[in-house]
Amino acid sequence: MSRVTPASIPDTQVMDRRNLDWYVDKAVQVLVFVGGVSAILFIIGIFVFITKEGFGFLTTTFDAQEFFTSPRWRPTSEHNPTYGALALIVGTASVTGLAMLVAVPFSLGAAIYIGEFATGKTREALKVLVELLAAIPSVVWGFIGLSMMNPLIIKLFNVPVGLNVLNAGVILGLMAAPIMTTIAEDSLKAVPDGYREAAEALGATRWQVIFKVVLPAAKNGLVAAVLLGVGRGFGETMAVLMASGHSINLPTSIFDSVRALTATIAAELGETAVGSDHYRALFTLGIFLFLITFLINLTADLVVRGIRKK
Amino acid sequence: MVEADRSSAAETDEVVSTAPVKVDVRNLTISYSGKTALRDVTLDIRQNEIFGIIGPANSGKTSFLRALNRMDLFIPGMKVDGSIVLDGREVRKWRNVYALRRRIGVVFPLPVGLPMSVYDNVALAPRLAGIKKRARLDPIVERCLQRAALWDEVKDRLDSLGSLLSGGQQQRLTIARALSQEPDLLLLDEFSIAVDPVTTMRIEEVLKELKQELTIVLVTNLVQQARRLADRTAFFLTGELVEVAATSALFSGEVNDERTRAYVEGRFG
Structure with missing residues (x-):
């Protein structure tokens, strides 16, 4: 009896080995995950970089009212630079x-x-x-x-x-x-x-x-x-x-x-001193552009979703 | 038993043959870029009958329907020869093909709920024809949905998307839409392919009632469906019309061609 049993029951121990296919599958999963996450990380990285460069300006010289309402963009003025x-x-x-x-x-x-x-x-x-x-x-x-x-x-x-x-x-x-x-x-x-x-x-x-x-x-x-x-x-x-x-x-x-x-x-960026107000003001423009593009994409996404839901 | 069958067959045959001809098809040949799909078909379809067309895949059934409402115009390479006379007028002589199509309702194999509300699906054809007022559209929509046996299921959600209904409901929606243009000829192309048996039976009941008002051409690959519904049935095989006869005759073995007997009895196809 005991000699017949092993022959009739398949040896699942042997079948259940991790073979090459299993490892390839795992590796591909990890690769795709890294690829996906890195795309997000890069975007966050870019945003952090621009914000960091423009931050000094945003907290000191930046005047929201002037920025959005004044048409005078005179960052190179020696006595009274304006950033409208x-x-x-x-x-x-x-x-x-x-x-x-x-x-x-x-x-x-x-x-x-x-x-x-x-x-x-x-x-x-x-x-x-x-x-x-x-x-x-x-x-x-x-x-x-x-x-x-x-x-x-x-x-x-x-x-x-x-x-x-x-x-x-x-x-x-x-x-x-x-x-x-x-x-x-x-x-x-x-x-x-x-x-x-x-x-x-x-x-x-x-x-x-x-x-x-x-x-x-x-x-x-x-x-x-x-x-x-x-x-x-x-x-x-x-x-x-x-x-x-x-x-x-x-x-x-x-x-x-x-x-x-x-x-x-x-x-202008090439002609400014790194870290100067002018340099930082340009990065503030960059932040602004980034936000606009982000808003456009967000709107697009919401519009598309809204249509889908209806 | 056999005697009774025969006499009833003869009776139906007689009733059918007295009805005036609705569509007169002579020597119809259809090809796609030179490849023949249907060869030299001659038959007539009579007023207020359900005309069944049976046959295996690639026998030319769908091509036949396409030629009837002139869908060949938009299919590159499709060529139609011979004559199709609908109500005494050759369909290919119609100068306004859109007006011709409005007289012919079509139901396709797969349900097509257009991506708009249930109401708009049914109101589309009347709107295209220039009816804009809600007061005039409402009764049309209700009547068509009722005739398609769908009204009770959708009357509370006429504003929801037509493409979100179940397959069987969408197919009845398609029928309601086909009826909304008040056609006098209804073409059905294997309508039950994506529909459950219960819904299929409901639609079949609907068709039997619609027969009082219009002429129906029913293409089906379910031999038994033709047996249940059709007054007369044509058997197409690899682009040829094998024979056309009263359905009761066809199914009681009164056939001129052995291939018909074999197909009807389910020995091939």
Whole structure:
């Protein structure tokens, strides 16, 4: 009897060994965890770094009222330096706003055409082309703004300077449009074909299918695309620096030159003494930019969640 | 016993044959990028009947339905030859294909609750047709949901998302939506694939009632469903119409083709 038993009962002791697969699985789990956590750590690290550099300024010279309401950004004044960021904030906001006015119709139109109308080779060619456009370096866009748009605006509108909100806004809009198109097109593509078929079977015309069914179904992705464009607008530096005129100004029309938050940091940081008030003030601008981008992303997230819940 | 069956079959046949022709299909051939899906089909569908189409996968059943409401327009490579005459008018001669589609309701194999409220799902077609006032939409929505045997289950949550209903409810929602445009031809493509048996039976009851008001084409891969519902049944096999006959005849062995007998008896497919 006792000799038969071991043969009929499988030896689980042997089966239960940790083999190579088990160790690989554990190792991959750890790697993925480290990767995920490090992304968060880096962001926190960046925030801590910027805050630390700007902190001395925030606690001493910083005057919230001046920062947000005064357009006088004169950090290099020898006797009475002032740190009013209003003109820079308005500059960034006006350029971004105009850029979105340009980019949203272009990118949504392109996404709808590529996603809903174009077929076969046309569609593939357009997708490659749009992705190629997204890869153009920003300094090239700035170059176009400086050397092509500038004389064009002067000639067309008969204004003395062509480096202004209009120039930077159009350039930034064209820059943001390709990536917005790609994201918007992806979200249109994610709408199940069954929705389109169902609407078509109800006698909906192609426009009705798109406006009543496809766009509402894809609105999460479309909102994400637009907010990504806004984020790009706030963060873009080189093209805005080159095309906006880079002069501190509260614009009253789109033909006024402005200066952007990002461009200010890029242009001035290299010329300041590390640890000086000016240096720290620039980091304060950095904190402000960081907070705006964070808020935009948070809003995007909440909007998307809100839509999902409903 | 056999005698009784035969006579009742003959009776149904007679009743059916007196009804006027709703859809007259002649030499219908459908191909996708040169690959033939349906070959030279000729049959007619009569007013107020449930016309069953049975056959295994890839026999051309769905292609047949697509051709009826001109879905071929949006499917690249789909080519339709022959003639389909609906109420005396060739469907491919309609200049406004959207107006044609509004007369034809379609229910797809998988339930498609559009990502909008239950109410909006059913009100979509009337709204597309220009009815905007809530006072006019309300009775339409209620009537359609009632006809689809869904009203009692959703009347308290018309504002919740249609895509959140259960599979069986969504399929009845799809039927309600198809009815909302007051079609006189209803096409059902294997509607019970994703629906539980109890709901399937409920929908079948609904279809039997709807038959009084409109003509139904029922594509199904459940032979017994065709037996239960259809007045006449066509058997498609690999793109060919093997035969079309009164359902009772088909299921009592009065067939012209041995393949039909084999399929109906469940020996293949």
